Amino acid sequence: MKVVRSDDHRLHFPHGELSDGELVRPYECPERWDHVVAALNAAGMTDVVEPEHLELDLLLRVHDPAYVAFLRTAWTEWEESGRHGDMIPTCFPTRRMAQHEPLEIDGRLGYFSFAAETAITDGTWKASIASAAIAKTAQKHVSAGESAAFALCRPPGHHAGLDYFGGYCFINNAAIAAQGLLDDGAKRVAVLDIDFHHGNGTQDIFYNRSDVFFASIHGDPLSEFPYFSGFKEETGAGAGDGATRNYPLLPGTTFQEWVAALDQALREIDEYGAEALVVSLGVDTFADDPISSFRLATEDFLMVGRRIGRAGLPTVYCMEGGYAVEEIGTNTVNVLIGHEDASP
Amino acid sequence: MKVVRSDDHRLHFPHGELSDGELVRPYECPERWDHVVAALNAAGMTDVVEPEHLELDLLLRVHDPAYVAFLRTAWTEWEESGRHGDMIPTCFPTRRMAQHEPLEIDGRLGYFSFAAETAITDGTWKASIASAAIAKTAQKHVSAGESAAFALCRPPGHHAGLDYFGGYCFINNAAIAAQGLLDDGAKRVAVLDIDFHHGNGTQDIFYNRSDVFFASIHGDPLSEFPYFSGFKEETGAGAGDGATRNYPLLPGTTFQEWVAALDQALREIDEYGAEALVVSLGVDTFADDPISSFRLATEDFLMVGRRIGRAGLPTVYCMEGGYAVEEIGTNTVNVLIGHEDASP
Numbered sequence: 001m002k003v004v005r006s007d008d009h010r011l012h013f014p015h016g017e018l019s020d021g022e023l024v025r026p027y028e029c030p031e032r033w034d035h036v037v038a039a040l041n042a043a044g045m046t047d048v049v050e051p052e053h054l055e056l057d058l059l060l061r062v063h064d065p066a067y068v069a070f071l072r073t074a075w076t077e078w079e080e081s082g083r084h085g086d087m088i089p090t091c092f093p094t095r096r097m098a099q100h101e102p103l104e105i106d107g108r109l110g111y112f113s114f115a116a117e118t119a120i121t122d123g124t125w126k127a128s129i130a131s132a133a134i135a136k137t138a139q140k141h142v143s144a145g146e147s148a149a150f151a152l153c154r155p156p157g158h159h160a161g162l163d164y165f166g167g168y169c170f171i172n173n174a175a176i177a178a179q180g181l182l183d184d185g186a187k188r189v190a191v192l193d194i195d196f197h198h199g200n201g202t203q204d205i206f207y208n209r210s211d212v213f214f215a216s217i218h219g220d221p222l223s224e225f226p227y228f229s230g231f232k233e234e235t236g237a238g239a240g241d242g243a244t245r246n247y248p249l250l251p252g253t254t255f256q257e258w259v260a261a262l263d264q265a266l267r268e269i270d271e272y273g274a275e276a277l278v279v280s281l282g283v284d285t286f287a288d289d290p291i292s293s294f295r296l297a298t299e300d301f302l303m304v305g306r307r308i309g310r311a312g313l314p315t316v317y318c319m320e321g322g323y324a325v326e327e328i329g330t331n332t333v334n335v336l337i338g339h340e341d342a343s344p
Numbered sequence: 345m346k347v348v349r350s351d352d353h354r355l356h357f358p359h360g361e362l363s364d365g366e367l368v369r370p371y372e373c374p375e376r377w378d379h380v381v382a383a384l385n386a387a388g389m390t391d392v393v394e395p396e397h398l399e400l401d402l403l404l405r406v407h408d409p410a411y412v413a414f415l416r417t418a419w420t421e422w423e424e425s426g427r428h429g430d431m432i433p434t435c436f437p438t439r440r441m442a443q444h445e446p447l448e449i450d451g452r453l454g455y456f457s458f459a460a461e462t463a464i465t466d467g468t469w470k471a472s473i474a475s476a477a478i479a480k481t482a483q484k485h486v487s488a489g490e491s492a493a494f495a496l497c498r499p500p501g502h503h504a505g506l507d508y509f510g511g512y513c514f515i516n517n518a519a520i521a522a523q524g525l526l527d528d529g530a531k532r533v534a535v536l537d538i539d540f541h542h543g544n545g546t547q548d549i550f551y552n553r554s555d556v557f558f559a560s561i562h563g564d565p566l567s568e569f570p571y572f573s574g575f576k577e578e579t580g581a582g583a584g585d586g587a588t589r590n591y592p593l594l595p596g597t598t599f600q601e602w603v604a605a606l607d608q609a610l611r612e613i614d615e616y617g618a619e620a621l622v623v624s625l626g627v628d629t630f631a632d633d634p635i636s637s638f639r640l641a642t643e644d645f646l647m648v649g650r651r652i653g654r655a656g657l658p659t660v661y662c663m664e665g666g667y668a669v670e671e672i673g674t675n676t677v678n679v680l681i682g683h684e685d686a687s688p
Contacts, residue, residue, distance in 0.1 A: 014365075015365065016365070016366075018362075018432055018434050018460070020427045020428070020429035021358075021359065021360070021427075021429025021430030021431060021432050021463060022360075022367070022429050023366070023367060083364045083365075084364070085364035085365025085366050086365030087365060088362055088365050088460070089460070090362050090459055090460045090461045091458065091459045091460075091461075091510070091511075091569055091570055091571050091572070092436040092438050092458050092459065092460075092572075093438055093439065093458075093571070093572040094436050094437055094438055094457075094458040094508065094572075095437065095443060095458075095505075095507070095508065096505075096548060096551075097458070097544070097572035097573050098565075098572045098573060098575055098578070099439060099572070100565075100566065100572070100575065102565070102566050102567065102571045102572075103566045103567050104566075104567045104568075106569075106571075107565075107566070107567070107568075107569075107571035110459075110571060111571070111572075113438075114435065114436050114437075114438040114439075114441065115434055115435045115436065116362070116432070116433070116434045116435075116436075116460035117434045117435075119365060161439075161440075163439070164438065164439065166435070200441070204440060207440075221442070221444075221446070221451075222444065222446050222447045222448075222451070223446065223447050223448045223451070224448075224451075225435055225450075225451075226435055226441075227435050227437070227446045227450075227451035227454060227455065228435070228436075228437040228438075228441035228442045228443070228444070228446075228455070229441050229442060231442055231444065234442070
C-alpha cells in the first residue's frame with residue numbers, strides 16, 4: 001500500500017502542553033512520526049509518495065471560511081500584537097454566551113477552539129496544510145484505483161471541527177479525505193474512527209449530512225477527552241439523521257469487548273452502503289498508552305486491520321493519535337499489514 | 345463606612361496564569377489586597393469588621409447546586425486522582441457540544457469553567473467562601489441601616505456565573521450581596537459593575553430575573569475579555585427582559601466618555617426604582633492598568649464615588665479587579681471617599 005508522508009510535520013511542535021497545572025512536553029511529538037516511519041521501513045512498506053500541492057479551497061469543503069482565515073493568519077496577528085510565545089487559548093464561548101467572532105486575536109483564539117492543551121505555533125498552519133495534503137493525496141490514489149493508502153498525517157485531525165481546533169488537531173484530515181472520495185465519484189462514504197478519543201471534529205463536520213456515515217469507537221466521554229461529544233444518543237441530525245454512530249466504551253475495555261464494537265460498526269457501514277472508507281487510525285487504544293485506558297495489545301492491531309480489510313472497501317487510513325511513542329510504529333503498521341493480508 | 349475584610353484571601357494564589365503561552369505570576373495577587381488595606385488605613389477608614397460565618401445554603405441562591413458541589417470537593421478529587429499541581433481547565437463545552445456534566449474531575453473542571461487563565465488551588469474553596477462571607481456581611485450592615493459598606497473581597501466574583509468559574513472568580517460576591525439585600529427586605533436591587541471587564545457572571549445569574557437590575561460599563565467584548573458577553577444587545581430575557589444594560593466602550597476611552605456612560609447607568613437604575621445598590625468595584629479602568637485599556641486617572645475615582653454617592657441608595661461596594669498593584673489602593677479608596685463626601 002502506498003504511504004504518503006512529508007517532513008513538514010516538524011514545523012509544528014509547541015513548547016508545552018497543559019498537564020496537572022504545568023506546561024509539559026507535548027505528548028503529540030515529532031518522534032511519533034519517526035517511529036511510524038521506522039516501522040513502515042522495517043515492514044518493507046516503502047512505496048512512499050510525496051503529497052501533492054493542496055488547493056486551499058478544498059479546506060472550505062469541510063471547514064468554515066472564517067475558521068480557515070483565522071488559522072491562516074493567526075500567528076502573524078499574534079506576533080503583530082507583540083506576543084511571541086505559543087498561542088494557547090484561554091477564554092471560550094461556553095454555556096449561554098454570545099457566539100460573535102471577536103475582533104482581536106486573543107478573543108478569536110478562544111472563539112475558534114474548545115481546548116487549552118493545544119497551541120498554535122509559527123509553523124502550525126504550514127504543518128497542518130501539509131498534513132491535509134497528505135490525506136488528500138492518499139485519497140486521490142484510492143479514488144484512482146488503489147485498494148488502500150496510508151496518510152501519515154501529523155498534526156492529526158479528527159478533533160478539528162467545522163470551526164474549532166483542539167486535541168492536537170487543526171485541519172480535519174479524515175474529513176478532507178472523505179470529501180475527496182465523494183468529489184471523485186463515490187456516492188456514499190464512511191469514516192470509521194478507531195482512535196481512543198471520540199472524533200468530535202469529524203462528527204461535527206458531517207453531523208447534518210447523509211453522504212458521509214461516521215462511526216466512532218472510543219473512551220466514554222463521561223470519563224474521557226473530549227468529554228462533551230461522543231455519546232450514544234448522538235446519531236446525526238437533519239439530512240444526517242441516523243448517519244452518526246457512537247460506541248463509547250468504559251475505561252479498561254479489553255480487545256474482545258472492543259472488537260465487538262468494531263464488528264458492529266463495520267456491519268452498520270455495510271448496511272449504510274458505503275462505497276469507500278476513511279479510517280481515523282489512532283493506536284492510543286494500546287494498553288500502555290500514557291493518556292488512554294483501553295487494553296489492546298500490539299498483536300491485536302493485526303486483527304483490527306484484517307477485519308477492516310475484509311470489508312473490501314477502498315480505504316484511506318489517516319494517522320490520528322497514539323502516545324506510547326516506542327510502540328506507535330509497530331501498532332500502526334500492524335493495522336496496515338492486517339489490512340493487506342485480508343483485503344480481497 | 346464599614347470595611348469588611350479577612351486574611352483568608354491568602355489561601356488562594358495559583359502558581360501561574362497563562363499569558364503569551366507561558367505560566368506567569370498571576371496578575372490577581374495577594375498584594376492587591378495589602379495595597380487596598382494600606383490606603384484604607386492611610387485614609388483613616390479603619391472601621392473594620394470581620395466577616396460573619398456564611399451559611400452555605402446562601403450560595404445556592406445564586407449558583408447551581410452542581411457547581412457548588414464541584415467547587416467544594418474539586419481539590420480533594422484532584423488529589424485523589426493523583427494530581428497535585430494547580431487545577432487549570434483544558435477542555436470546554438463550546439459550540440454544538442453536549443452539556444452533560446462529566447463523571448471525572450478533568451472533565452468536570454472544564455464543564456464548570458469558561459477560561460483557562462484561572463486555576464483552582466488547595467485553598468481556593470476556603471478563600472472563595474471567605475470572600476463571599478465578606479460580601480454577605482457588608483450587605484447585612486447596609487440592610488441594617490448603614491448607608492454604605494465596603495467588602496474587600498478577594499478572590500473577586502463578577503465573572504463567576506450560575507455554574508462556571510473563570511476570570512479569577514469562583515463565587516459571585518456581588519450576586520450574594522444583591523440577593524442578600526432582597527432577602528432582607530429590598531424589593532428591587534441594582535448591581536452597577538464598573539470594573540473594566542464585563543461582569544458576565546453577574547449578568548448570567550440575574551439575566552432572567554426582574555428583581556435585580558444589572559448595569560455594566562466595560563471594554564467592548566469584541567476586543568476585551570470575556571469576549572463572549574457584554575454586548576449592547578444583551579438586555580435580559582423572560583421576566584428579566586429590560587433589566588440588563590451593557591455599556592461597552594472602546595479601548596482608549598477617556599474619563600469624560602466613561603462618565604457619560606456612568607451617568608446614563610445611574611439614571612436607568614433610578615428609573616428602575618432600585619431601593620439598594622451593589623457596586624462591583626474594579627479599578628482596572630485606571631490608565632496604567634497592565635491588562636486593560638481605559639484612561640481613568642487616580643483623581644477621577646473621587647468623582648466616580650461622588651456620582652454614585654449622590655444616587656443616595658444604600659450601597660454595598662464589592663472589590664473586583666485592578667492590576668496596577670501600586671495604585672489599586674488609592675484608586676479604590678478614592679471611590680469610597682468620593683461616596684462619603686457626596687452621600688446625603
